[in-house]
Amino acid sequence: MSKTAFIFPGQGAQSIGMGKDFYDNYDIAKKLFDEADEALGYSIKKMCFEGSEEDLKLTANTQPAILIVSVIASEILKSNGITADIAGGHSLGEYSALVAANVIDFKDAVLLVHKRGQFMQEAVPVGEGSMAAIIGLDDEKIISICEKISKDVGEVQAVNFNCPGQTVIAGTFKGVEAAAEEMKNAGALKAVILPVSAPFHSTLMTPAAKKLAVELEKISFRDAEFPIAANVNGELETNAEKIKQNLITQADHPVKWIDCVNAMKKFGAEIFIEIGPGKTLCGFNKRIDKKITSLNVENIESLNKTIDKMKNL
Numbered sequence: 477m478s479k480t481a482f483i484f485p486g487q488g489a490q491s492i493g494m495g496k497d498f499y500d501n502y503d504i505a506k507k508l509f510d511e512a513d514e515a516l517g518y519s520i521k522k523m524c525f526e527g528s529e530e531d532l533k534l535t536a537n538t539q540p541a542i543l544i545v546s547v548i549a550s551e552i553l554k555s556n557g558i559t560a561d562i563a564g565g566h567s568l569g570e571y572s573a574l575v576a577a578n579v580i581d582f583k584d585a586v587l588l589v590h591k592r593g594q595f596m597q598e599a600v601p602v603g604e605g606s607m608a609a610i611i612g613l614d615d616e617k618i619i620s621i622c623e624k625i626s627k628d629v630g631e632v633q634a635v636n637f638n639c640p641g642q643t644v645i646a647g648t649f650k651g652v653e654a655a656a657e658e659m660k661n662a663g664a665l666k667a668v669i670l671p672v673s674a675p676f677h678s679t680l681m682t683p684a685a686k687k688l689a690v691e692l693e694k695i696s697f698r699d700a701e702f703p704i705a706a707n708v709n710g711e712l713e714t715n716a717e718k719i720k721q722n723l724i725t726q727a728d729h730p731v732k733w734i735d736c737v738n739a740m741k742k743f744g745a746e747i748f749i750e751i752g753p754g755k756t757l758c759g760f761n762k763r764i765d766k767k768i769t770s771l772n773v774e775n776i777e778s779l780n781k782t783i784d785k786m787k788n789l
Contacts, residue, residue, distance in 0.1 A: 478744070478745075478746035478747055478789070479561035479562060479743065479744040479745045479746065479747070480558070480559070480560055480561050480562075480745065480747045480748075480749065481560065481561070481562045481563060481564065481740045481745035481747070481748045481749070482550060482553075482560040482562075482563040482564075482573065482576055482749055482751050483563065483564050483565065483566075483569070483573075483737075483740075483748055483749065483750050483751070483757050484546045484550075484563070484564070484565035484566070484569030484570070484572035484573050484576075484750075484751055484752050485542065485546070485565070485566055485568075485569050485750060485752045485753060485754050485756055485757055486542070486565070486566040486567035486568040486569045486731075487535070487538050487539065487542065487567065487568050487672070487676070488670070488672070488754075488756070489542060489752065489753040489754030489756055490532055490533070490538050490541055490542055490753055491532075491753060491754075492524070492525070492526070492527060492528075492529060492532060493524070493525060494524055494541070494545050494753045494774070494775075495509070495521075495524050495525070495544065495545040495548060496524070496525050497775050497776045498545070498548050498549065498552065498775070498776065499521070499525070501776060502548070502552055504548065504551045504552060504555065505548045505552070508544060508547060508548050508551070508582060509521040509524075509544065509548075511582060511583050511586075512540060512544045512582075512583070512586045514583075515583040515586045515587045516540060516586060516587065516590055520537065520540055520541055520544065520586075523537060523541065524541050524544070524545070533671075533673075534593075534597075534673070535593035535594075535596055535597050535673055535674065536590050536591075536593035536594045536597065537590075537593070538593065539568050539589035539590060539592060539593040540586045540587075540589050540590045540593075542568060542569075542572075542752055542753060543568065543571055543572050543575070543585060543586060543589050544586060545752055545753055545774075546565075546569065546572040546751050546752030546753075547572055547575050547576065547582055547585075549751045549752060549773045549774065549779070550572070550575075550576045550751045550773075552773075552779060553749070553751065553773060553779070553782070553783075556783050558749070558782075558783065558786050560576060560577075560702055561702055561743075561744070561745065562702055562703045562704075562705070562712070562740050562743050562745050563576055563577055563702060563703075563704055563705070564704060564705035564707075564736045564737070564739075564740055565707075566636075566638075566707070566731060566733055566736075566756075566757060567636075567676065567677065567707065567726070567731050568589060568592075569752065569757075570704070570706075570707050570723070570726065571585050571588065571589050571592075571723075572585075572751070572752065573704050574700070574704060574719065576751075577700040577701050577702055577704055578698060578700070578701045579697055579698055579699070579700050579704070579716065579719055580695060580696070580697060580698075581695075581696070584695045584696070588691060588692070588695065591687075591688070591691055592684070592688055592691075592727070595683070595684035595687040595688055595727075596674050596676060596681060596684045596727070597673060597674055598683070598684070598687075599674065599680060599681050599682075599683040599684040600674050600675055600680050600681075602673050602674075603649065604648065604649055605646070605647065605648060605649060605652075605673075605674050605675035605678075605680060606646070606647070606648070606649045606651075606652040606653065606669060606670075606672075606675060607635070607644055607645065607646040607652065607669075607670040607672050607675055607676065608644065608645050608646075608652050608655070608656045608667050608668060608669045608670060609642060609643075609644050609666070609667070609668045609670060610642070610643050610644070610645060610656070610659050610664050610666075610667050611641060611642055611664060611665045611666040611667070611668070612641050612663070612664050612665030612666065613643075613659055613662060613663055613664035613665075615634065615637065615643055617659075617662055617663075618634050618643050618645065618659060619633075619634050621655055621658050621659055621662060622634055622645060622647075622655055624658075625651055625654050625655040625658065626647070626651060628654075629650055629651055629654040629655075630647060630648035630649075630650040630651030630652075630654070631647045631648050631651050631678070631679070631680065632645055632646070632647030632648065632651035632652050632654075632655045632678075633645065633646065633647060633678050633679065633730070634730060635675075635676065635677035635678050635730045635731065636677065636730065636731045636733065637730060637731065637732050637733060637734050637735070638731075638733050638734070638760050639733070639734060639759075639760040639761075639763035639764050640734070640763050640764065641763060642760070642763065644670070645659075646675035646676060646677060646678040646680075647675050647678050647680065648675070648680070652669070652675070653669075656669065677726070677727070677728065677729060677730055677731055678728065679728055680728075681727050681728035682728045684727050684728065685724055685725070685727035685728040688723070688724060688727050689724045692720050692723060692724060697716035697717070697719060697720050698716055699714050699715060699716045700713070700714040700715075700716075700719065702714075703743065704719065705735075705736035705737075705739045705740050706719075706722045706726075706736070707722070707726045707729075707731045707732060707733070707736065708722050708725045708726050708729050708730075708732070709722075709732060709735070710732045710734075710735020710736050710738065710739050711739060712739055712740075712743060733760060734764055737760070737761065737764050737765070737768075738764070741765065741768070746768070746769060747769045747771065747786070747789060748761055748768055748769065748770050748771070749770075749771045749772065749773060749782060750770065750771070750772040750773070750774075751772070751773050752773075752774060753774050754774060755772050755774070757770075758770040758771075758772050769789070771785055771786070
């Protein structure tokens with residue numbers, strides 16, 4: 477029997493209204509939104525349902541909001557008899573995967589990613605850091621150009637290895653701008669500056685990683701109920717202490733998402749369900765391996781479609 481992987485999205489997939497139909501139709505959604513509001517001390521529920529896009533885009537709000545909706549969706553899937561054999565998450569999504577695998581408690585995770593967002597924003601003031609998606613240039617060339625620009629202009633590095641033909645760079649505003657221009661000259665099809673407020677997963681995030689390490693020590697970690705593909709190295713992990721260390725390292729190191737997907741495939745996963753807002757990871761899957769069956773759950777419509785498809789697989 478084919479194995480199922482739950483995969484969880486990261487920042488950028490958020491939108492006003494996300495999670496509302498789950499809240500209106502499922503008691504577990506009401507319970508978890510209420511728990512999150514209590515943990516945070518403000519209404520993330522109200523922000524998700526009727527807040528301004530500007531507020532939701534703030535990293536300290538975006539991270540808990542996406543995690544909450546992702547965990548709710550995974551709990552609803554489980555209540556319908558669809559469970560994971562393995563899981564992974566892209567950046568922030570790794571925390572959602574850890575809640576699904578019962579490594580950390582939901583309320584701890586909500587507060588933790590809220591602080592993670594704050595620490596990341598504090599590490600590099602708004603306007604001083606940037607990120608860009610590089611389309612259609614091989615990774616070796618991207619890394620080489622980043623090294624050159626870092627010496628000559630400003631710090632920049634490859635930070636998200638998302639799928640063949642799409643890699644994200646991050647660093648100082650000047651470094652990213654210069655690298656993006658040089659990559660276009662080197663043959664990249666596109667170099668798109670991303671609407672983010674900090675250079676995530678770059679070495680500029682080291683102050684955030686240090687603060688995060690202090691917070692992680694306050695939280696109880698358990699061994700995972702099923703393997704988690706770690707962003708930092710693409711390896712499968714269940715040990716609580718190693719998972720904690722991976723989260724610290726993850727903050728200022730690249731996300732090796734291609735390696736994560738390949739590790740889950742090697743484990744035997746043939747069905748990948750993206751759980752949470754958007755279908756970004758489903759898109760990456762198509763570029764990594766067209767044979768992967770990719771489904772998604774972000775609202776009741778996609779939930780019902782996925783439930784029906786899983787009955788026939």
